[in-house]
Amino acid sequence: MKSRSLKLREAHKVGGSAAFCSILWDHKAEHFVTSSSSDPSISVHDGLSTSTLPPTILRHHQDGVTSLALSNDSTLLASGSIDHCVKLYKFPSGEFQTNITRFTLPIRVLAFNGSGSLLAAAGDDEGIKLINTFDGSIVRVLKGHKGPVTGLDFHPNGELLASIDTTGTVLCWELQNGVVSFTLKGVAPDTGFNTSIVNIPRWSPDGRTLAVPGLRNDVVMYDRFTGEKLFALRGDHLEAICYLTWAPNGKYIATSGLDKQVLLWDVDKKQDIDRHKFEERICCMSWKPNGNALSVIDAKGRYGVWESLVPSSMLSPTVGVPDIVPKKRNEILDFDDEVEEEIYRASESLDDAMGDSDDGESHHTSRKRLRKKTLIDEDVDDAYEELNDGSSLPSASEYRKKSHRGHREKQGARSGAFKGISASTKYKMQSSFQPGATPPEPGKRTFLCYNMLGCITTIEHEGNSRIETDFHDTGRGPRVSSMIDIYGFTMASINETGCVFANPCKGEKNMSVLMYRPFRSWASNSEWTMRFEGEEVKVVANGSGWVAAVTSLNLLRVFSEGGLQKHILSLDGPVVTAVGCKDHLAVVTHVSDCLPSNEQVMEFRVFNISKMTQELKGRVALTPGSRLTWIGFSEEGSLSSYDSEGVLRVFTSQYGGSWIPVFSTSKEKKQEENYWVVGLNTSSLYCIACKYAEMFPQVTPKPILTILDLSLPLASSDLGAASLENELILKQLRLYETQRKVDDMALVGVDTTALEDEAFDLEVSQDKCILRLISSCCSSDSFARASELMELLTLEKSMRAAITLVTKLKLPFLAEKFSSILEERLLEEASEAAVTNPALNPNGEVVTRVESKVQNPPASIQTSENTEAVMKSSATKLSAPTLLKKSKVSEGLKLGKEQTKKDKSDDAKIKEIKKLNLKNPVNNVNKEDKGQEKEVNQGEARRSSNPFLKSTV
Numbered sequence: 001m002k003s004r005s006l007k008l009r010e011a012h013k014v015g016g017s018a019a020f021c022s023i024l025w026d027h028k029a030e031h032f033v034t035s036s037s038s039d040p041s042i043s044v045h046d047g048l049s050t051s052t053l054p055p056t057i058l059r060h061h062q063d064g065v066t067s068l069a070l071s072n073d074s075t076l077l078a079s080g081s082i083d084h085c086v087k088l089y090k091f092p093s094g095e096f097q098t099n100i101t102r103f104t105l106p107i108r109v110l111a112f113n114g115s116g117s118l119l120a121a122a123g124d125d126e127g128i129k130l131i132n133t134f135d136g137s138i139v140r141v142l143k144g145h146k147g148p149v150t151g152l153d154f155h156p157n158g159e160l161l162a163s164i165d166t167t168g169t170v171l172c173w174e175l176q177n178g179v180v181s182f183t184l185k186g187v188a189p190d191t192g193f194n195t196s197i198v199n200i201p202r203w204s205p206d207g208r209t210l211a212v213p214g215l216r217n218d219v220v221m222y223d224r225f226t227g228e229k230l231f232a233l234r235g236d237h238l239e240a241i242c243y244l245t246w247a248p249n250g251k252y253i254a255t256s257g258l259d260k261q262v263l264l265w266d267v268d269k270k271q272d273i274d275r276h277k278f279e280e281r282i283c284c285m286s287w288k289p290n291g292n293a294l295s296v297i298d299a300k301g302r303y304g305v306w307e308s309l310v311p312s313s314m315l316s317p318t319v320g321v322p323d324i325v326p327k328k329r330n331e332i333l334d335f336d337d338e339v340e341e342e343i344y345r346a347s348e349s350l351d352d353a354m355g356d357s358d359d360g361e362s363h364h365t366s367r368k369r370l371r372k373k374t375l376i377d378e379d380v381d382d383a384y385e386e387l388n389d390g391s392s393l394p395s396a397s398e399y400r401k402k403s404h405r406g407h408r409e410k411q412g413a414r415s416g417a418f419k420g421i422s423a424s425t426k427y428k429m430q431s432s433f434q435p436g437a438t439p440p441e442p443g444k445r446t447f448l449c450y451n452m453l454g455c456i457t458t459i460e461h462e463g464n465s466r467i468e469t470d471f472h473d474t475g476r477g478p479r480v481s482s483m484i485d486i487y488g489f490t491m492a493s494i495n496e497t498g499c500v501f502a503n504p505c506k507g508e509k510n511m512s513v514l515m516y517r518p519f520r521s522w523a524s525n526s527e528w529t530m531r532f533e534g535e536e537v538k539v540v541a542n543g544s545g546w547v548a549a550v551t552s553l554n555l556l557r558v559f560s561e562g563g564l565q566k567h568i569l570s571l572d573g574p575v576v577t578a579v580g581c582k583d584h585l586a587v588v589t590h591v592s593d594c595l596p597s598n599e600q601v602m603e604f605r606v607f608n609i610s611k612m613t614q615e616l617k618g619r620v621a622l623t624p625g626s627r628l629t630w631i632g633f634s635e636e637g638s639l640s641s642y643d644s645e646g647v648l649r650v651f652t653s654q655y656g657g658s659w660i661p662v663f664s665t666s667k668e669k670k671q672e673e674n675y676w677v678v679g680l681n682t683s684s685l686y687c688i689a690c691k692y693a694e695m696f697p698q699v700t701p702k703p704i705l706t707i708l709d710l711s712l713p714l715a716s717s718d719l720g721a722a723s724l725e726n727e728l729i730l731k732q733l734r735l736y737e738t739q740r741k742v743d744d745m746a747l748v749g750v751d752t753t754a755l756e757d758e759a760f761d762l763e764v765s766q767d768k769c770i771l772r773l774i775s776s777c778c779s780s781d782s783f784a785r786a787s788e789l790m791e792l793l794t795l796e797k798s799m800r801a802a803i804t805l806v807t808k809l810k811l812p813f814l815a816e817k818f819s820s821i822l823e824e825r826l827l828e829e830a831s832e833a834a835v836t837n838p839a840l841n842p843n844g845e846v847v848t849r850v851e852s853k854v855q856n857p858p859a860s861i862q863t864s865e866n867t868e869a870v871m872k873s874s875a876t877k878l879s880a881p882t883l884l885k886k887s888k889v890s891e892g893l894k895l896g897k898e899q900t901k902k903d904k905s906d907d908a909k910i911k912e913i914k915k916l917n918l919k920n921p922v923n924n925v926n927k928e929d930k931g932q933e934k935e936v937n938q939g940e941a942r943r944s945s946n947p948f949l950k951s952t953v
Contacts (some may be wrong), residue, residue, distance in 0.1 A: 006056055006276060006296075006306055006409055006933045007304060008278075008296075008298065008302035008303060008304040009302060009303060009304065010300075010301060010302050011034040011036075011043055011055070011297065011301055011302065012034065012035070012038070012039040012041075012043070012301035012304045013038070013039065013301060014036060014038045014039075014299070014301040015038065015299045017065065018197065018280070018281065018283075018299035019036050019037045019038040019039075019299060019300075019301065019547060020036070020037045020195060020197070020283050020284075020299070021034065021035065021036040021037070021041040021283055021284055021297045021298070021299065021301050021303075022034065022035045022036075022065070022066075022067060022068045022284045022297070023284050023285070023286050023295050023296070023297040023303055023895035024068050024069075024070050024286050025047065025084070025287070025288055025289055025295060026047075026070060026071060026074035026091065026092065026289075026693060027070075027073060027074045027289055028074065028093070028289070028290070029090075029288050029289050029290045029291060030045050030046075030047050030048060031044055031046060031047050031092045031284065031474050032044075032045050032047050033068055033070070033077065034055075034294055034301075034303055035065035035066075035067075035068050035079065036064060036065065036301045036353070037064040037065065037195065038064050038067045038301070039064055040062060040063055040064055040065060040078055040083075041057050041058060041059045041060065041061075041065070041083065041299070042057070042058040042059075042061075042065055042068070042077075043055040043056070043057055043058075044057075044058065044092060044094055044914055046058040051147070054084045054788035055325060056092075056094050058079075058089065058094045058096075060087055060096055061079065061081040061083055061085065061087065062081070062085075063081050063082035063573070064081060064082050064084040065079050065080070065081050066080055066081060066106060066108055066109075066123075067079065067080040067107060067108060067109050067110045068080075068108055068110065069110035069111055069119065069308070070091065070112065070194070071091075071112045071116030071133075072112065072114055072115070073116060074092070075090065075091055075116065076088060076089070076090070076091060076095070076097075076112070076133060077089040077091040077114070078092075078100070078110050078119055078121075079110070080108070080109070080110050080121060080123065081106070081107060081713075082106045082107075083106075084103045084104060084106060084107065085099050085101075085102050085103075085107075085292065086099070086100050086101045086102070086103075086107060086110065086121050086131075086132065086173075087100065087101045087865055089117075097334075098136060100119065100131055100133070100136050101121060101129055101131050101136070103121070103123055103124075103125045103129075104125055104797070105123060105124035105125045106123050106124050106195075107121060107122070107123035107124075107202075108122065108123040108148060108149060108150050108198065109121075109122055109123065109150055109151055109152045109198070110152070110193070111152040111153055111154055111161075112133075112154070112155060113154045113158045114156060114158045115158065116133060116159070117132065117133055117134065118130055118131065118132065118133065118139070118154075119131045119133050120152045120161060121896040122145075122148075122149035122152060122155070122163065123148060123149060124148040126143060126145075127141040127142060127143045127589050128141065128142040128145075128152065128161075128163055128173075129141055129147060130175075140175075140178055141176060142161070142163070142171075142173050144171050144180055144183075145165040145169065145171065146165065146167060146169070147166040147167040147169075148165060148166050149163055149164070149165050149167055149929045150164060150165060150191065150200065151163065151164040151198060151199050151200035152198045152199040152201075152242050153200075153202055153203050153735065154200050154203075154320070155203050155207050155224075156203060156205065156207040157207060157322040157324055158175070158176065159174070159175060159176065160172055160173065160174060160181065160203075160224070161173040161175055162201040162203060162210055164200065164201045164212065165184065165199070165906060166190065166191045166192060166193070166199065167190055168186045168187055168188035168189055168190050168191075168215070169183065169184065169185050169186060169187070169188075169197060170184040170187055170188065170201055170210070170212055170222075171183055171184075172227065172495065173212070175603065176428075177427055177428070177598070177939075178426075179378040181596060182226065182227030183223075183227070184212070184222065184227055186215075187212055187214065187215070187220065188212050188214065188215070189215060189240040191409050193659040197242050197258070197283075198210075198242065199213055200213070200243060200281075202244055202245060202246055203224075204246055204250045205247075205248060205249065205321065205322045206250050206323075206324065207224060207322075207324060208223075208224055209221045209222065209223065209224065209230060209242055210222045210223075210224065211246070211253065213240065213241040213242070213243070213244065214232055214234075214253075215233075215240075216234060217233075217237040217238065217239060217240055217241060217257065218233055218234035218237070218241070218256055219232065219233040219244055219253065220232045221233075221242060225674075229485060231270060232270075233253070233255070233265050233267070233270055233271075233272075235263055235265070235271070235272040236261070236263070236272065236275065237255065237257040237261060237263065238257070238259040239257050239259040239602050240257060240258050240262075241255045241256065241257050241258075241288070242256055242257060242258055242281065242283060243255070243256045243282065243283060243284055243285055244256075244285075245248060245285045245286060245287055245294075246287070247287055247310075247317035248287060248289055248317055248318055248321045249315075249317055249318065249319060249320045249321045249322070250267065250322065251266070251267060251268065251315055251317065251320070252264060252266060252267060252273075252310060252317050253265045253267055254285055254287070254294055254309075256282035256283070256285060256296070257281075258281055259700075260277060260278050260279070260280060260281050260282070261275055261277055261278070261292075261294065262276045262278065262282050262285070262306075263275045263277070264309055264310070266885070268845075270427070273310075273311070273314070274309060274310075274311070276298075276306065278298060278542075279298070279300070280298040280299050280300050281298060281299045282296045282297070282298050282299075283297065283298065283299050284296070284297050284923070285297075286422070287317065288305070289318075290318055291318065292307070292308055292309060292310050292316055292317055292318070293306060293307050293308070293309065294306040294309050297323075305526050317338035324486065334357055345363075345491055347467070351878050353668075363926075370839070376408075378624040386595070387599055388723035402548075403705065405504075413797065418430065421679065427593075427594035427595070427596070427598045428538060428594060429574065429590050429593060429594050429600065430576060430590075430600050430602075430627050430628065431539040432539055432550075432574070432575050432576055432577060433539075433576070433577055433629075434448070434449065434490075434491035434492070434493075434539055434540070434577065435449075435451075435577055435579050435630055435631055435632060436449045436450040436451050436455075436630075436678070437449060437490075437491055437492070438450075438696040438697070438699075439696065440490065442460070443460070444457075444459065444698075445457050445458065445459040445699040445700060446458060446699060446700070447565075447696075447697075447699060448467070448489060448490070448491060448492035448501070449491075449492040449494050449525055450500070450678060451494065451632070451678060451679060452472070452635075452678060452679035452686065453471065453472065453494060453495060453496065454469065454470055454471040454472055454494055455469075455470055455472075455494075456468070456469050456470075456492045456494055456499060456501075457470075457699050458485060458489065464484055464485060464486055465484075465485035465488060465489070466482055466483070466484060466485065467481075467482060467483045467484075467485050467489065467492075467501075467844055468482045468770075469483075469494065469499060470766040475884045478519045478520060480499075480517075480519060483517070485501075487501075487503050487513045487515070488500060488503050489501040489503045489513075489515070490502075490503050490504060491503075491537070491540055492540065492578075493540050493541050493542050493580065494542075495542055495543065495580070497518060497519060497520070497542075497544070497545075497561065498516060498517055498518035498519050498542065498547075498561065499516075499517050499519075499542070499547075500514065500515065500516045500517075500540045500541075500542045500547050501514070501515045501516075501517070501540070502514045502515070502540045502549060503537070504536045504537065504538075505536040509620050511531045511532055511533055512531070512532045512536035512537045512551070513529055513530070513531055513532075513534065514529065514530040514531075514532070514540065514547075514549050515527065515528070515529045515530075516528055516529075516536055516542070516559070516561070516563065518561060527718055528562070528563035529616075530549075530559070530563070530565075532551060534553075535551040535553040535555070536551060537549045537550070537551055537552075537554045538550050538551060538552055538575050539575055539577055539578040540578075541578045541579050541580035541585055541610060542580050543580035543581060543582055543583060543584065543585060544582045544583055544610070545560065545561050545609075545610070546558055546559065546560060546561065546566070546580075546585075546609045546610075547559045547560070548578065548580060548585050548609075550571070550575040550578055550587060552874065554570060554571045554572075554574060554575065554589070555568055555569070555570060555583050556568070556570075556571055556572065556587060557573070558585075558609060561578055567612070571587065571589050572589055572591070572603065573589040573590040573591055573592075573603070574589060574590045575587065575588070575589050576588040576589060576628060576633075577592060577631050578626065579631050579632050579633065581632075581633035581637065582637075583609055583610045583611070584606055584607065584608060584609070584615070584633065584637070585606070585609055586604055586605070586606045586607075586631060586633070586639055587604065587605050587607070587608045587879070588602050588603070588604045588620055588628065588631060589603055589604075589605075590602055590603075591603045591619070591853065597624065597625070598624075598625045599622065599625060600620075600622055600626075600627065600628065601619070601817075602619065602620035602622070602628065603617070603618070603619055603620065604616070604617070604618060604619075604620050604631075604639070605617050606639060616639065616651070616657065618657050620641060620659075620845060621641070621649055621659035622641075622643050623643050623644075623645035623647050625645075626643040626644045626645040626647075627643060627644045628641060628642075628643055629642055629643060629644050629677070630642040630677040632677075632679060632680075633714045634679070634680045634681055634682070635679070635680070635681040636681065636682060636734075636737070636884030637681075638650050638651060638652070638737070639651040640680055640744065641659070642677045642906060645665075645769065646664060646665025647661050647662050647663070647664050647665075647668065647674065647713075648662055648677065648680065648685060648710075649660070649662065650662050650680075650733075652733060652736070652737065653736075653737070653740060654733075654736060660712075661712060662710045662711075662712055662730070662733075663680075663685050663708070663710050663711055663712075664711070664712075666713070673689045673690065674688055674689070674690045674691075674694065674695055675687040675688070675689060675690070675706070675708075676688045676689075676695070676696060676697050678705065680710070682710075682730070682733075682734045683709065683710055683730065684707050684708065684709060684710065685707070685708045685709075685710060686706070686707055687705075687706050687708065688704070688705065688706060689704075689706045694732045710726075710730060711726055712726050712729055712730070713914070714726060718780070718782075719773075719776055719777065719780055719782060719785070720776070720780065721772075721773060721776040724769060724772055724776065724933065725773070727769050728766070728769050728770065728773065731762065731765060731766045732766065734757060734762060735762045735763065737768060738755060738758055738759045738762060739759055739792040741855060742755045742756060742759060763794040763795060764795065766794060767793050767794055767795055767798035768798075769796065770789050770792055770793055770798070771793075771801060771802060771805065773848070774786045774789050774790065774802055774805065774806075775805065775809075777789065778805075778806060778809050778811060780816070783811075783814055783817075786806075786814065787814070787817055787821070790802055790817075790818050790821050791821060796822070796825075796826070799818070799822045799825065800822070802818055803815055803818045803819055803822065806818060820832065906945070
């Protein structure tokens, strides 16, 4: 690595110990600004001719300047000082504007948001102040740090603020509601009370990652949404990193350490590519925005510019700069009058105690003058409205009147300066969304709908949009021609027979339009549209012979495929989403406002459109603090949901109707992936894996479907057989639902032979899983658990196989326990059969009966040789009469099917039970039933390699 010689020049005199110095470039690289915590002056240097022109000196502080901040457009300069003041200047002229705020303790850090309308300030005081730069009002105070705040950084889009304190704790704030998105405790070095060293967080230019100095002399990257650690940059820093800064394009990052080294990193390769050793510690750095240069300043107040730091063979740091437009409106900062009054009163009390500033003007007078100018000067007012897009924050005078009026109405005085602002902030209800749709992006193709059957995409073309419909299985679905969209559709739904489109209202004259397009029709001109006045469509869905739309008036409108208006229902709350499958329509609505804990309260309903009935109703289960991101039906018809925390749930009729979490990304998720759900079946989740920070897939190239096994969020068991326990619960769930369908079909007189065979196969597969679990319990001496598993076995043959298994494992006491369980089971079933069906069992015939639950196809899990041998020998002897049938099913169906076959087996069956010698179970386990035998399939049918072929949604 080649050595470099970088000559530093003195900008500020630092006497004695080291000081914290700052350096910043403006957005055009025409000027840069320096300051020092040992010098009350600020120097504005000419960036084009640093060696010839002397800097402009700004002298307004009474003590050392600890922090500088420049707005993105470089029109405003803010400075913070040990004298507790934050001052605002015009830039680059340096004209003093105002003392925008004051603290009771020294200030350490300042930061502007992207539009320059907000200034964040923090230091040794409790709380981070968010200040409106137009009128100087404090619009919010963020409290949560337990130590002095040393670093602040607004996210490029202006929605988040990252902060870090001297204890190394990072907080990520959501500015819309003032709450903490995630907390990283003690991830950075503890700097204590050393004011010359700062912890600092920095968002990457694309906003995807947050860079923080680590505890191992490294830089750690964290995910924007979850706060999860992504990776670390670890090189030759011998001591902790004290400052870091990103290159304009985010490809490189520069770090300075207490070891007086500055390292240049290639972020993608995660390795350092150059370094420089200085005489003193570099305490601040700034990339030149339009060049391959880095300005540095050390703890002695000497600065320099490191030219051509990125080798010419590599990509320039100014190539590929992300184009992220920050939000220009401040609608994210909503406040109630009570909070505003407290903030105003507290700021007024600080104003009264401040006194005159060094330039002869009091802080209170400066603020009042600025407010007056903001309210009177038309040019400034027009610029203010343009910047805030018509939804600006209330001016100080406006909320002063409002707060005093509220104070008189409430007829009481409040105590304390500041109240808990985050506690009084109201969280917003989740907006409605279309399942399988992605947000529109100008110039890019987006999904209007994506499910297991196909997708609908749109892209703007010559003022209109072009819509294309594709089926995943091209041999199954019809060919659908593309369509020119003159309405600007933003949502769609597709099934085997047709697709439905809708758009929201566009202004007062443009009405919301609903359009249905069938794929096949015997009549010409079968497409139809509906227009709505005074309401707009929020969500659409379609099914077998019907089309549905939910509107802003909380109306559920149901149409036939031909366009006949069939039903109009009023819903209980604002719609969140809806989805259709065959005859069923699921609609999710809000029940109430968002809870103070930031939890959504939602309710779902499942309608049967053909029968005009409501089959299910209940609350939607969500992870605390999450949002609903997908809802749909599984291939078997079970209602399913997926939230923003990565938890997939399936609704079951167990326990009177409950949600079961069948998948969680906390155990499955890779470091750089988010999952966008498409569909599921009883064993697998179908999704599209998106790169980290991307929540939605791109249309081109065509996204690849990812298949993940369902995995319940089980606790860590001492048995060490989590996969088997997961398999058993899923099999029990599937068996439960299958038997429930058998009962429902039997009650209406429908043939259930196919479902009964499926249930029998499920019972066999479930018993195999239980036998493997029994083997694991015996290996870990969990005999009580093994006994519980023995009672879960469904088939008599499986129970005898379990007795053989424990006998071969030389556990005679457990074999005796299993034998007693089998004896009780047989006697109980014999008596129950005789009592419940005496006419069918005149001679006391025993029908083996077991309560069963649900499962998936058996997974290939390795067991001991003894277990495999027992399973192999016992599987061929499983007989159909041992299958459990619930009493009401057997009463309705077995009369006709088994009456002709039971006569020959009655006597043999009774004799066999009477002659059972349970004291010697091994000798009796190989005896075969002489009744009817049913062949059991040893392997389940393989799924098709294309998961879309069995789609139902």
